[in-house]
Amino acid sequence: xxxxxxxxxxxxxxxxxxxxxxxxxxxxxxxxxxxxxxxxxxxxxxxxxxxxxxxxxxxxxxxxxxxxxxxxxxxxxxxxxxxxxxxxxxxxxxxxxxxxxxxxxxxxxxxxxxxxxxxxxxxxxxxxxxxxxxxxxxxxxxxxxxxxxxxxxxxxxxxxxxxxxxxxxxxxxxxxxxxxxxxxxxxxxxxxxxxxxxxxxxxxxxxxxxxxxxxxxxxxxxxxxxxxxxxxxxxxxxxxxxxxxxxxxxxxxxxxxxxxxxxxxxxxxxxxxxxxxxxxxxxxxxxxxxxxxxxxxxxxxxxxxxxxxxxxxxxxxxxxxxxx
Amino acid sequence: xxxxxxxxxxxxxxxxxxxxxxxxxxxxxxxxxxxxxxxxxxxxxxxxxxxxxxxxxxxxxxxxxxxxxxxxxxxxxxxxxxxxxxxxxxxxxxxxxxxxxxxxxxxxxxxxxxxxxxxxxxxxxxxxxxxxxxxxxxxxxxxxxxxxxxxxxxxxxxxxxxxxxxxxxxxxxxxxxxxxxxxxxxxxxxxxxxxxxxxxxxxxxxxxxxxxxxxxxxxxxxxxxxxxxxxxxxxxxxxxxxxxxxxxxxxxxxxxxxxxxxxxxxxxxxxxxxxxxxxxxxxxxxxxxxxxxxxxxxxxxxxxxxxxxx
Numbered sequence: 259x260x261x262x263x264x265x266x267x268x269x270x271x272x273x274x275x276x277x278x279x280x281x282x283x284x285x286x287x288x289x290x291x292x293x294x295x296x297x298x299x300x301x302x303x304x305x306x307x308x309x310x311x312x313x314x315x316x317x318x319x320x321x322x323x324x325x326x327x328x329x330x331x332x333x334x335x336x337x338x339x340x341x342x343x344x345x346x347x348x349x350x351x352x353x354x355x356x357x358x359x360x361x362x363x364x365x366x367x368x369x370x371x372x373x374x375x376x377x378x379x380x381x382x383x384x385x386x387x388x389x390x391x392x393x394x395x396x397x398x399x400x401x402x403x404x405x406x407x408x409x410x411x412x413x414x415x416x417x418x419x420x421x422x423x424x425x426x427x428x429x430x431x432x433x434x435x436x437x438x439x440x441x442x443x444x445x446x447x448x449x450x451x452x453x454x455x456x457x458x459x460x461x462x463x464x465x466x467x468x469x470x471x472x473x474x475x476x477x478x479x480x481x482x483x484x485x486x487x488x489x490x491x492x493x494x495x496x497x498x499x500x501x502x503x504x505x506x507x508x509x510x511x512x513x514x515x516x517x518x519x520x521x522x523x524x525x526x527x528x529x530x531x532x533x534x535x536x537x538x539x540x541x542x543x544x545x546x547x548x549x550x551x552x553x554x555x556x557x558x559x560x561x562x563x564x565x566x567x568x569x570x571x572x573x574x575x576x577x578x579x580x581x582x
Numbered sequence: 583x584x585x586x587x588x589x590x591x592x593x594x595x596x597x598x599x600x601x602x603x604x605x606x607x608x609x610x611x612x613x614x615x616x617x618x619x620x621x622x623x624x625x626x627x628x629x630x631x632x633x634x635x636x637x638x639x640x641x642x643x644x645x646x647x648x649x650x651x652x653x654x655x656x657x658x659x660x661x662x663x664x665x666x667x668x669x670x671x672x673x674x675x676x677x678x679x680x681x682x683x684x685x686x687x688x689x690x691x692x693x694x695x696x697x698x699x700x701x702x703x704x705x706x707x708x709x710x711x712x713x714x715x716x717x718x719x720x721x722x723x724x725x726x727x728x729x730x731x732x733x734x735x736x737x738x739x740x741x742x743x744x745x746x747x748x749x750x751x752x753x754x755x756x757x758x759x760x761x762x763x764x765x766x767x768x769x770x771x772x773x774x775x776x777x778x779x780x781x782x783x784x785x786x787x788x789x790x791x792x793x794x795x796x797x798x799x800x801x802x803x804x805x806x807x808x809x810x811x812x813x814x815x816x817x818x819x820x821x822x823x824x825x826x827x828x829x830x831x832x833x834x835x836x837x838x839x840x841x842x843x844x845x846x847x848x849x850x851x852x853x854x855x856x857x858x859x860x861x862x863x864x865x866x867x868x869x870x871x872x873x874x875x876x877x878x879x880x881x882x883x884x885x886x887x888x889x890x891x892x
């Protein structure tokens with residue numbers, strides 16, 4: 259069953275076309291990783307999946323139902339099946355209520371467990387998230403916890419409602435480096451229990467780690483420009499933009515890192531998102547752009563194991579060398 | 583050239599003092615890039631603040647020396663420090679954090695710094711430096727900061743830091759908050775500049791990619807102490823201190839190197855009341871009794887860990 263589906267979805271935020279025609283079907287229990295740089299529309303995609311943004315074109319479907327269909331009112335059960343973990347754990351938790359209070363509230367509100375068992379359930383989920391002794395953490399307010407601990411609380415809150423899907427938008431970017439892996443591991447464990455994840459990040463290293471074995475989408479200026487198995491995309495990128503991103507990441511080895519040559523992009527700067535370029539959005543920066551790229555937008559098409567939006571993907575394989 | 587000896591600094595906080603640097607000793611080799619790495623709160627920024635005489639007003643220096651060619655900068659007059667800054671040591675801050683004055687053009691700010699230090703007409707030099715950071719001087723010098731992209735502002739800041747031809751360059755998170763492609767471009771520029779001028783540089787960062795790309799030597803900081811100092815290659819290949827090992831192996835590599843260790847939260851130390859013994863003991867997987875009792879010294883092995891001593 260498709261938990262959430264975007265069909266040709268466009269999202270307009272003020273003057274910015276934040277998402278331009280994205281198709282995505284999220285199956286039960288999978289991890290989908292969404293990567294791209296700031297402003298590429300990856301957080302917008304997350305909010306669209308959460309049903310928080312009404313599309314200007316296209317549809318958002320939950321379990322086959324268009325949730326923005328005229329007159330449709332989403333039942334709570336469907337609403338609760340999709341939960342979120344935000345980047346800023348400080349801003350997403352209530353600063354004046356204890357962790358125990360804020361985790362109990364949704365259980366009570368939705369009558370998910372008998373009243374007498376609410377507290378036990380809260381303590382159980384805190385323990386599961388490694389916040390032990392649980393009653394100690396339940397009595398704390400957010401500022402008394404570290405960033406890593408707060409993010410565990412956010413994950414606990416999302417998991418508490420037994421969702422089918424959790425959208426995690428940069429969940430470890432604000433967490434100290436040495437504590438990130440442990441939180442990603444918790445997410446892997448929740449995934450193994452059957453919860454699907456949409457993991458949104460700019461960090462390709464954690465994308466590979468958390469998303470291993472799953473699918474990845476690469477976004478650029480509101481569009482998906484490449485998608486496919488995580489490992490295939492990162493080991494063998496077809497789109498020149500993904501190639502440039504990977505070339506820009508030095509290996510974590512000083513001997514090799516000092517030798518890397520970045521891909522010679524024609525421009526460093528991301529174009530103005532209010533006026534995306536004609537044709538292929540990447541053409542003003544692409545070192546291989548041809549006349550056709552300026553006029554004809556490439557569609558996402560299947561090339562070997564992945565999908566890529568580039569007219570010349572086959573020709574760019576291996577060491578790209580185009581006839582002019 | 584620059585050497586820090588037994589430096590300890592506290593910050594006054596409500597209800598006491600927080601010990602941010604404790605007995606730190608570090609030599610900076612001329613012509614080399616030394617990276618200071620560590621998590622937020624490890625004391626990296628306080629350390630460079632002490633070198634430049636730019637500590638927050640609640641900082642209290644408890645002891646130690648910051649020695650610049652034999653002179654103790656901690657005892658230098660404000661006027662001496664004012665001349666030291668920029669003429670001899672300059673800083674590239676994070677451009678995103680308001681390092682530029684928004685009401686003056688880039689060119690005006692660059693030339694102002696020459697004038698204030700009594701250096702003759704810098705226009706030609708400014709144009710050359712802007713070209714060196716691959717910016718178009720005609721356009722950039724007359725622009726205001728908001729008219730440039732984040733990457734361009736950061737590159738202009740690098741040019742600004744080189745205006746007075748300093749001997750020491752401090753790079754304080756020079757690529758944080760920039761996108762990957764711009765970061766890589768800035769690494770390139772910095773590597774070129776370093777090669778050409780043989781500058782001595784301090785790179786403050788939590789980004790291991792930046793360290794791998796630019797650093798010759800690495801000092802790993804944890805809770806205000808140096809736990810390890812080594813050549814960059816050896817830190818990446820064979821980190822010795824348990825904290826360095828955790829730090830280096832907690833960054834998943836995009837190329838799929840999975841030599842990773844997930845660690846539990848542990849309990850970070852309370853810096854208002856430093857525990858006796860090793861400051862990392864509360865989180866250390868290799869802790870023994872001795873670690874809770876006696877504080878390990880860096881020693882000649884340059885690793886502050888009882889378990890790594892012969």
